[in-house]
Amino acid sequence: MPPNGLEEAPPNNVDGQRVTSLKPNHLAMTPPMGWNTWNKFACDITAEKIERAADAMVASGMQKAGYRYILIDDCWQGVRDKDGNIHADAVRFPKGIRALADYVHAKGLLLGIYSDAGTLTCGGKPGSRGHEFQDARQYAAWQVDYLKYDWCSTGTQDGPSSYRTMADALRETGRPIVFSICEWGTANPWTWGEGQGGNLWRVSADITDRWDGMKNYSLGVLPIIDLMEPLYSYAGPGHWNDPDMLEVGNGGMTEAEERSHFSLWAEMSAPLIAGNDLTAMSPFVKATLTNEEVIAVDQDALGIQGHRVARGEGWEVWSKPLSDGGRAVVLFNRSAKRLTVTAKWSDLGYPLTARATVRDLWKKRDVAHDAQNYSDSVEPHGVVMVRLKF
Missing domain, CATH: 2.60.40.1180 (Golgi alpha-mannosidase II)
Structure with a gap:
C-alpha cells in the first residue's frame, strides 16, 4: 500500500488526472447531529453563548434524542502569531478553545470548529491556506472533533486538492475529526468529496430561513430540496450529501413548513444540525427537533438517501x-x-x-x-x- 494511508483508486475526471483516494476514517457512519452557531448568531458568538447552547442541548432532551456536536462556525478566530499559529479571539473566547472543548466534553458532547480553504474565511478572518497541517495540529491539541471547511477567498485554487490537503492534515494528527466539506456545490463535490477525505459535503449555497426563493444569494428550503434529491446515489455511511443546517425555530416559516423541512432532511439522510437558539425553544420547536421516530429514519443504519x-x-x-x-x-x-x-x-x-x-x-x-x-x-x-x- 502506498504511504500516508493512501490506496489507489480508479481514474476520475478531476482535471483529467489520476488521483488517489483516502481510506475511510470510519467517522459519521450515520449523518452527524448537532447544533451550529451560524444560522442564529452569525459572527455574534462568544464562549458563553456556546456553553449555554451545550447546557440547553442536554437539558432540552436533544442530547438524548441523538444530537452530539456543538459546532463553532466562522468568526471565532483572532490572529496568527509570529510563528503562524492561529489563536481564538481573546475577547470572545478569553479561556481559549481548549477550555471550551473541555466544557463541552464534560457534558458528553463533542466540539466542532470552522476554517476555510482560502486565505480568509467568509467572515474575513484568517483562513487555513498554507497553514493546513499547522492548523490541524492545533485543532487536535484543542481536542476538536469536527471541522467545517469553507470555500471563500480561494481564487484559482483547485477544490479537490485543497480539501485533500486538509484531509491529509487531519489524519496526520491521529485524532478522529469529522471532515465537513463546505464547497457550496459549485464543483460537484459529491463526485469527489469522499475520495478526497470528506465525511459530508454541501450541495448548494447557504440556506436561508424561508420556504422558497432566494435572499442575499442564500436559498430557501424548497430549492435546496430540489438540488439535493437527484444526488441520492452519492450518499451512504461515512459520506453524506449536506443540504446545509436546519432553520427550524428561527421564525421565517410556518409550522407546517418547518415540519416539512425537518421531515425531508431526515428522509434524505441529511446531517441534522440545528441552527436556532436552543435556550429559547417553543414547545413546537422542541417537539419537532426531538421527534425520535423521525430522527430514527435519518439515522437508519442502512444509510440510503430517500x-x-x-x-x-x-x-x-x-x-x-x-x-x-x-x-x-x-x-x-x-x-x-x-x-x-x-x-x-x-x-x-x-x-x-x-x-x-x-x-x-x-x-x-x-x-x-x-x-x-x-x-x-x-x-x-x-x-x-x-x-x-x-
Missing part, C-alpha cells in the same frame, strides 16, 4: 428504504392548497398483494390504510410522514 418515487400537480411521494426491510414514506404537498396524496405499493417497489403496517411518525400512532396504498390529506406546504413495515 428520493421521489412519484409526483403530480403540486404533490410528491418520497421513499427511503430502511434496515428492517420497510420504507419511510413522505407524502409531500408543495402547493398552497390542501391535497390528498397517495403512496402506491407499486411505486415503493412492493407487490400489490403485500400487507403492511403504517405508522404516522408525527401523530406517533399506527393508521388505517387501503390494501394496496396509503392516502392522506396533506396541508399546504406540509407533509405526512409514515413508516411502512411489510
